[in-house]
Amino acid sequence: MEASQKDFENAMNQVKLLKKDPGNEVKLKLYALYKQATEGPCNMPKPGVFDFINKAKWDAWNALGSLPKETARQNYVDLVSSLSPSSEASSQGEPGVHEKVPESEGIVVTSEDGITKITFNRPTKKNAITFQMYNQIIEALKTASTDNSAITVFTGNGDYYSSGNDLTNFTSAAGGMEEAAKTGAVVLRNFVNSFIDFPKPLIAVVNGPAVGISVTLLGMFDAVYASDKATFHTPFSSLGQTPEACSSYTFPKIMGPAKATEMLIFGKKLTAKEAWAQGLVTEVFPESTFQQEVWTKLKRYAKLPPNAMRISKELIRKSEKEKLYAVNAEECTTLQSKWLTEECINAIMSFVSRKAKL
Numbered sequence: 001m002e003a004s005q006k007d008f009e010n011a012m013n014q015v016k017l018l019k020k021d022p023g024n025e026v027k028l029k030l031y032a033l034y035k036q037a038t039e040g041p042c043n044m045p046k047p048g049v050f051d052f053i054n055k056a057k058w059d060a061w062n063a064l065g066s067l068p069k070e071t072a073r074q075n076y077v078d079l080v081s082s083l084s085p086s087s088e089a090s091s092q093g094e095p096g097v098h099e100k101v102p103e104s105e106g107i108v109v110t111s112e113d114g115i116t117k118i119t120f121n122r123p124t125k126k127n128a129i130t131f132q133m134y135n136q137i138i139e140a141l142k143t144a145s146t147d148n149s150a151i152t153v154f155t156g157n158g159d160y161y162s163s164g165n166d167l168t169n170f171t172s173a174a175g176g177m178e179e180a181a182k183t184g185a186v187v188l189r190n191f192v193n194s195f196i197d198f199p200k201p202l203i204a205v206v207n208g209p210a211v212g213i214s215v216t217l218l219g220m221f222d223a224v225y226a227s228d229k230a231t232f233h234t235p236f237s238s239l240g241q242t243p244e245a246c247s248s249y250t251f252p253k254i255m256g257p258a259k260a261t262e263m264l265i266f267g268k269k270l271t272a273k274e275a276w277a278q279g280l281v282t283e284v285f286p287e288s289t290f291q292q293e294v295w296t297k298l299k300r301y302a303k304l305p306p307n308a309m310r311i312s313k314e315l316i317r318k319s320e321k322e323k324l325y326a327v328n329a330e331e332c333t334t335l336q337s338k339w340l341t342e343e344c345i346n347a348i349m350s351f352v353s354r355k356a357k358l
């Protein structure tokens with residue numbers, strides 16, 4: 001039996017009440033089916049290549065071809081009912097149904113036992129770093145540089161350390177793509193400078209896979225402890241992008257140019273053991289004892305005299321600082337222009353419309 005207009009309207013209301021974001025792929029399908037059911041085949045001019053969101057919507061609608069309105073209406077109703085478990089659909093009017101699930105905070109900062117801990121906290125998005133999180137981290141590092149803690153630690157909540165830059169940062173940016181690229185380059189430069197300047201020992205507790213900028217930044221850390229389930233992946237070429245966070249300088253220095261090339265240019269994903277063998281990781285622990293062993297060690301280190309640690313770090317970093325600022329500036333300028341290339345735009349579009357994964 002075909003869905004009636006009433007079923008269609010009920011389904012539209014259910015979408016508004018969904019407690020869980022169904023994700024971009026499903027949202028695009030819903031949009032396309034809605035348009036097809038109400039207006040028929042796509043008759044709009046194709047949006048420009050830089051108009052990411054409208055182009056993704058147009059592609060989804062246009063892909064439905066000449067699907068009849070009635071079939072689109074039925075498919076829309078079926079898709080919505082597959083998203084809403086009957087308990088959720090039938091709970092309209094029950095207390096709590098309009099309660100919004102609180103968005104998790106992008107980062108969480110805590111301070112205890114002489115350790116300031118900065119946690120990437122978007123586990124449902126594999127801790128992808130949003131525009132807002134870049135700015136929150138800059139602020140958190142500023143505060144941590146003068147607080148009472150002796151050391152600062154980054155880690156991730158959930159199964160990932162971080163999946164790197166949130167690829168929707170650009171598609172959701174207000175204004176044109178050129179403006180977004182310009183803003184992105186300024187934010188990135190300030191972000192990386194705040195790691196170059198950070199005065200206390202900075203440690204990464206890599207609890208799971210790390211991608212993109214969350215890997216390249218490790219070259220700015222003073223120690224990196226990894227679970228044996230962590231992996232290290234910088235797929236810049238596949239994304240039509242180039243390295244950042246001074247990795248074009250730190251990685252060849254840490255592991256030699258040949259190994260750095262495999263990672264930064266060819267996108268070779270390293271296991272924790274391989275990353276340790278190449279000097280990017282300080283020590284690898286079995287997943288079963290990772291948290292306990294690492295935090296016991298860090299609590300011990302945090303009791304060491306803080307001024308001595310700070311001054312030693314200054315001695316290590318001092319001779320490199322000017323070089324690092326210059327490399328950071330050049331990497332950001334390069335990325336600003338790469339973000340506007342077809343290679344990069346197509347890679348981001350593929351991810352957003354879920355045609356591609358790493």
Ligand SMILES: CCCCCCCCCCC/C=C/C(=O)SCCNC(=O)CCNC(=O)[C@H](O)C(C)(C)COP(=O)(O)OP(=O)(O)OC[C@H]1O[C@@H](n2cnc3c(N)ncnc32)[C@H](O)[C@@H]1OP(=O)(O)O
Pocket residue numbers: 021022023024025124125126128129130131134163164165166167168169170173180181183184185187188211212213214235236239241244351356357358
């Ligand atoms: C105004 C502009 C401001 C710009 C700000 C400055 C910009 C600085 C940029 C610095 C340059 C940085 C470069 C990089 O970091 S490059 C690396 C980018 N990362 C990726 O390419 C990873 C993409 N993700 C994946 O390939 C897969 O998601 C992954 C292998 C990580 C996991 O796969 P899995 O199948 O296990 O899980 P899902 O794909 O289902 O993911 C679960 C949900 O999480 C969302 N997700 C994951 N990663 C990202 C990401 N990087 N960006 C956005 N969203 C991400 C994914 O979409 C799923 O969400 P839904 O459930 O809603 O579909």
